[in-house]
């Protein structure tokens with residue numbers, strides 16, 4: 789039987805280590821969310837301890853000061869979904885760079901622009917490249933397509949010429965036989 793979450797669990801061993809991604813991992817082999825190595829992220833343990841129950845699988849924990857190893861209670865915010873967590877980070881990044889939470893940086897022209905300058909993904913977050921940069925790329929693609937089409941057309945015309953010549957040869961043979 790499983791009783792208690794986080795430090796409230798009698799299986800709590802307190803073995804701490806920092807993961808390669810900067811999170812504090814606790815060795816707790818029998819914890820429900822433990823990895824195959826028996827490790828559980830401390831921020832998950834803390835959140836579940838505070839909630840008094842398991843976090844939904846879809847939930848994510850955010851570190852307010854962006855220090856992934858700082859799992860003090862005031863530093864953790866439970867996000868209902870990964871999507872919401874990503875949005876939170878996007879808004880924080882925007883705030884830092886522009887002083888406004890609603891801007892997005894284009895990966896192509898590296899400019900911070902308002903969201904309406906981007907096409908939106910299914911989850912309503914902006915895509916990487918702004919509409920202007922997308923247009924430029926689309927234009928390049930069209931030109932590339934035209935080149936490919938012209939090359940194909942040239943080839944087709946040559947093929948037709950060849951077959952016409954062959955057809956003429958065949959026709960000539962037919963005529964000679966009849967003579």
Ligand SMILES: [Zn+2]
Pocket residue numbers: 849850851873877
């Ligand atoms: Zn976060």
Ligand SMILES: [Zn+2]
Pocket residue numbers: 894895896897898899917918919920921
């Ligand atoms: Zn751009």
